[in-house]
Amino acid sequence: MPRYTLQAEAFRKNTRPVIWLDVEKRKADAEPALTTVVWAEGLKTYVHDTILAESAKARGLELQSWTELATRIVEAAIATEALIAGYSIPERDLLMKACPAQAEWIKEHYLNANAAKWFKNRRPALYAEACRTAGEKRKPGLKDFLIQPAVGYPYKRYLLDVQPGSILGRMRKLLAKRDGVHRELTNEARRDWTNLIEYNRQDVLGMIHVVAYAKGDGIAG
Numbered sequence: 001m002p003r004y005t006l007q008a009e010a011f012r013k014n015t016r017p018v019i020w021l022d023v024e025k026r027k028a029d030a031e032p033a034l035t036t037v038v039w040a041e042g043l044k045t046y047v048h049d050t051i052l053a054e055s056a057k058a059r060g061l062e063l064q065s066w067t068e069l070a071t072r073i074v075e076a077a078i079a080t081e082a083l084i085a086g087y088s089i090p091e092r093d094l095l096m097k098a099c100p101a102q103a104e105w106i107k108e109h110y111l112n113a114n115a116a117k118w119f120k121n122r123r124p125a126l127y128a129e130a131c132r133t134a135g136e137k138r139k140p141g142l143k144d145f146l147i148q149p150a151v152g153y154p155y156k157r158y159l160l161d162v163q164p165g166s167i168l169g170r171m172r173k174l175l176a177k178r179d180g181v182h183r184e185l186t187n188e189a190r191r192d193w194t195n196l197i198e199y200n201r202q203d204v205l206g207m208i209h210v211v212a213y214a215k216g217d218g219i220a221g
Contacts, residue, residue, distance in 0.1 A: 004083060004111040006118040006214045011111065017082040018111060019073055021091055022203040024196065026165045031066040032094065033168050036200045038208065039076060045197055049168075051175050054182040055193055070098035074106060085111035087142050087207045115145055115210045122217075126150055146206045153209045155202065162199040167192045 004011050019039040023032035033049040034056075047056035048066040056063050074095060077084050084106065086092060092110045096103040116139065119127040126148050130140035133147065146155040171185075171193060178184040185193075 004085075004109075006113065006115055006211065007121065012215065014083065014111075017080055018085050019077050019082050020085050020204050020208055021073065022086060022200055022207065023091055023094060024164045024168065024200050026168050031098075034061075034197070034200060035066070035069060036204045037069075037073065038204055039073070039082075040080070043201065043204070045201060049172070051172050051180055054180050055171065055175065055185075058182045058190075059194065059197055061197070066094075067098045070095050074099045074102050077109065078102070078105065083109050083111045085113050085207070085211070087203065088112060088114040111211075113207050113211050115142070115214060116140055118214045119145060122214075123150075142203060142206055142210065145210055151210065151213055153206055155206060156198070159195065159199045159202055162192075162195050164196055164199060167196045171196075 004014065019037065021035055021037045023035045025032045031048060033052065034045060034047045036043065036045045045061050046064045046069050047053070047061050048064065048069070050063070053063050073084060076082070084092075084095065089112060092106060092112070095110075096106050099106065116127070119130065119140075126145070127140070129148060130144040133144045134140040143155065143160060145151055146153045147157070147160070171189065174185055174189050175182070182190070
């Protein structure tokens with residue numbers, strides 16, 4: 001079976017629907033705290049950590065366990081013959097762990113949407129600029145490509161300062177001290193929560209844009 005990446009022939013020829021997702025979690029977490037999915041139901045963000053239940057409700061988000069959502073995603077992909085796409089491999093591995101009976105199917109029908117190799121090979125000048133933006137301490141990530149004017153994506157610059165792991169850690173501590181009551185959070189904490197949700201959503205929408213950009217051979221839509 002082909003492996004789906006932005007460089008692969010299987011990707012360039014693909015006409016199957018795609019279910020897109022991105023998760024947010026702390027490095028030590030076994031499961032995601034929240035996930036944004038773009039599928040037949042549209043764009044939806046789900047919260048999995050029960051300590052965040054009231055904060056989810058305050059922003060109109062659905063509380064659902066990660067295992068339940070992962071199962072729904074895989075079942076929907078199989079039923080509609082869709083690919084499942086995430087930016088790099090972590091989302092794939094989380095899905096495989098949550099749905100072990102379908103692990104091989106997931107591996108064979110997962111689109112690794114990481115664009116770094118595509119930019120390096122097809123748009124080296126943009127890749128070099130993204131590397132400069134990323135700095136010496138890390139490799140260029142999705143946002144380093146999205147903020148390049150030539151890519152044509154209106155990325156919200158204030159989200160560049162969002163640190164998902166730190167926000168999740170602070171939210172959990174604050175809510176634990178307040179019996180999970182969202183309205184008792186500080187204005188700063190509520191703003192951080194709103195920014196984290198938008199950050200997660202922009203990761204999915206930005207990924208979709210970059211994949212379309214690559215499939216269009218570097219022509220911004």
